[in-house]
Amino acid sequence: MVLEEVFCMLTTRQERVLEVIIREYVKNVTPVGSKLICDELNCSSATIRNEMSSLENLGYLEKTHISSGRIPSEKGYRYYVDNLMKPKEMTGEDMLKLQTIFNNNKLELNDCLKRSLELISELTDYTSVVLGSSSSENKLKKVEVLPLDKEKLLAIIITDKGHIEHKQIKMSGVSLEEISKSVELINKLIVGTPICEVKEKLEFEVKPIINKYVKQHETIYNAFYDVFNDFVIKSDISFVGKNKILNQPEFNNVEKIKKLFTKLDDESTLRHIEEDNNDISIYIGNETNLDEDVTVIKTKYKADGEEGEVAIIGPKRMEYSKVVSLLNYIKKNLNKK
Numbered sequence: 273m274v275l276e277e278v279f280c281m282l283t284t285r286q287e288r289v290l291e292v293i294i295r296e297y298v299k300n301v302t303p304v305g306s307k308l309i310c311d312e313l314n315c316s317s318a319t320i321r322n323e324m325s326s327l328e329n330l331g332y333l334e335k336t337h338i339s340s341g342r343i344p345s346e347k348g349y350r351y352y353v354d355n356l357m358k359p360k361e362m363t364g365e366d367m368l369k370l371q372t373i374f375n376n377n378k379l380e381l382n383d384c385l386k387r388s389l390e391l392i393s394e395l396t397d398y399t400s401v402v403l404g405s406s407s408s409e410n411k412l413k414k415v416e417v418l419p420l421d422k423e424k425l426l427a428i429i430i431t432d433k434g435h436i437e438h439k440q441i442k443m444s445g446v447s448l449e450e451i452s453k454s455v456e457l458i459n460k461l462i463v464g465t466p467i468c469e470v471k472e473k474l475e476f477e478v479k480p481i482i483n484k485y486v487k488q489h490e491t492i493y494n495a496f497y498d499v500f501n502d503f504v505i506k507s508d509i510s511f512v513g514k515n516k517i518l519n520q521p522e523f524n525n526v527e528k529i530k531k532l533f534t535k536l537d538d539e540s541t542l543r544h545i546e547e548d549n550n551d552i553s554i555y556i557g558n559e560t561n562l563d564e565d566v567t568v569i570k571t572k573y574k575a576d577g578e579e580g581e582v583a584i585i586g587p588k589r590m591e592y593s594k595v596v597s598l599l600n601y602i603k604k605n606l607n608k609k
Contacts, residue, residue: 280330287356288313289323290332294344294352298589301521303341346557346564346588353554353592360593362601366395370598374605381575385606386512389582392598393513397520398586400512403542410467415458415496417451425451427499431467439502441495446488454492457482470500509542520587522565532563542568542583552599557588564588569595573606 282290292312293304306320313320324342327333332348335341344352373379373387389400410431418426420440428438443451461481462473474497482489517523517532535541541561552571557564567590570583582602584595 281355282327282330282332282351285313285315286323286327289320290327290344290348290352291356293324293333293342294348297343298591301589303336303343305341344589346559349556349567349588349592353556357593357596359597359600360591362597366391366598367601370601370605374608381606385573385580385582385602386510388602388605389512392584392595392602393516395598396584396586396591396595397513397516398584398590398595399514399516401542401583401585402510402512403581403583412463412465412467412470414463415455417455419448427496429467429499437499437502439499441499443488443491443495446491450486450488451492453486454482454489454496457485458496467500471497474500511536517566517585517587520589522587522589528563532566535562536585552596552603554592554596567592569599571599571603573603575606575608 289309292309296304296308306317306324309315309320309324310317324333327348328335328342331345332351333342334345336343369391370388373384373391376384379387385402389402392398393400412429413432414430416428416430418428420426423442423444425441425443426438427441428436430436458474458478461478462470465473474493479489479493482493486492514533514536518529523529523532552569555568555570557566560566560568562568562585565588566585567588568583568585569590569592570581572579572581582599584599586595
């Protein structure tokens with residue numbers, strides 16, 4: 273990630289001081305004083321105070337008004353993530369829970385993804401998000417219909433990205449032959465069309481033709497229009513533990529929460545945060561365009577012909593190494609699925 277700020281490399285001791293302050297602030301949410309660092313690094317209080325003062329002058333630490341201690345700045349977190357962070361080893365218990373999900377052959381990809389993110393949300397107390405391919409990126413590959421009984425059918429929509437949607441529809445008094453004709457016309461006329469444009473093509477290209485060939489055209493047309501409409505309006509973003517953010521002390525202000533939730537409800541906001549080289553990308557504070565106290569850790573996945581993105585949203589005071597390890601595990605196992 274390219275940043276406008278200039279980062280200078282710190283001395284080994286300054287890095288140790290920054291690491292301790294980040295670790296303690298993440299854990300306790302209180303400014304960190306020099307005594308705790310002195311005890312850990314076995315240095316005099318004067319030495320540590322000087323190092324803390326230097327780190328503050330360089331922009332890596334901030335001083336609060338209520339305490340003589342320091343807290344990490346956005347620049348401090350960025351330095352830590354880029355230069356000091358090491359992925360935290362997952363506990364055997366956490367790994368076993370995730371393995372149980374991915375080893376369950378009865379679960380489809382989407383269920384695996386949802387359950388694993390529910391678990392991450394529970395383990396971290398952060399919000400998890402799945403972003404599937406948007407309807408503008410999906411093009412219609414095929415429409416199929418399966419009869420369930422005399423009046424019920426299963427309409428199946430398949431996209432070029434491997435995304436499948438199905439909906440049960442009721443059609444009384446319509447022959448299978450007429451339905452087959454309609455499906456054949458739809459496949460002939462609008463295959464290759466982006467899903468978000470299908471409704472318009474149905475109205476202006478399919479409807480005038482289907483009238484000529486199919487007696488019960490109105491019933492069939494309306495049923496398929498509804499199926500495609502559901503596909504388009506169905507949210508491409510699925511949140512797990514959205515309210516977890518309310519558990520963080522940084523978000524005890526009603527107005528702040530309203531602003532954040534409004535941005536989270538706007539699909540384009542999260543989609544515009546791009547991943548770097550399909551790897552795990554970390555966006556801190558103002559880099560997220562969500563809120564200065566938020567961090568977003570995001571990655572892409574590709575499994576079973578389907579592509580999407582997974583993001584973890586939490587406070588800037590996030591346990592970065594733990595989240596990166598959990599996301600790495602999910603990404604690796606999804607790609608195997």
